[in-house]
Amino acid sequence: MAGKSEQNAVVLDKQRPANVAQKSMKHHLILEDPAAAFANVRHEFGEHGGVNMSIEASITFTVMEPENLSRMFAGELGPDRDFFIYSRHLNPTVLNLSRLLAALEGTEAAYCTSSGMSAISSVLLQLCSSGDHIVASRSLYGGTYALLTHFLPKACNITTSFVDIRDLNMVEEAIAEGRTKVLYFESISNPTLMVSDILALCRIAHSKGVTVVVDNTFAPMVLSPARLGADVVVHSISKYISGAADVIAGAVCGPASLINSMMDLREGALMLLGPTMNAKIAFELSERLPHLGLRMKVHSNRALVFATRMTKLGIKVIYPGLENHPDHGLLKSLANKDYGYGGNGDFVC
């Protein structure tokens, strides 16, 4: 899929090969925790030895040896050896944030985008061609639902069947083998707060050669879809990850082969549609990521206290942290330890 840019791998951390986790069970467990994974990410210092990375505010880069230019365009020299072409392709400060996102989700690589919707549309356009088919949960963020219902069929002849993601038979029957390329759902859905059985859904999709894409916007740290088997995790960083409702941003986390194919100079959706992130935004966000775990714990704690109080007052609350939520047991069984059940609850008026 990645073609020539394979050598150009935007890998999370060259010092930590993928098989390290299997070597020792203890190490494996540490790497499974997203906060520990953050601590393991390669830390880049600033240009003058600063404790934070410098902001690489340039869109284009100098190439000191003319012969290197053709090697860069051939994909032989890439970001892993500090060769950057152009910031729509990849910027060092954006790569630094992308490493953190890959660590958060336990994927080989990640790429940060200008919005959650651009992350979602780019990855779907990379995985599907005209005539292909997607099976998606009918309980989705409104923008994603509109993309699948209206935009993709009209502009790209990519069609979607919507299913009740809790009905595993329905999911299986909706998959048209060969034609269905993607199974798409949200880990915890916005706004209905349905929890997806990520393990079971991945099993079904993979038995039919279908790629699983999970939107984990509502459950960063709480759930790790890729650690449970999903191929690709997408985020709207605009919500919990940014944490202050001040930045629109997104990310695609997945295998290095996919991320590289999305950056391909001739066929990559990220490179050619151009939804790249600005380096200054990437720097700002990279300062907030190390505290995400602490924030999620407090969000979850407060939401549970609030939902419990409201329930006692006789108000009907939908919150997956409450035992009366139909997916409470499922979420408890899939969730990472100590991050609770998320910060979102719905009130039925």
Ligand SMILES: *Cc1c(COP(=O)(O)O)cnc(C)c1O
């Ligand atoms: C907000 C949101 C999006 C879209 O993200 P933007 O950053 O606003 O483009 C996608 N999925 C979910 C679950 C969301 O909540």
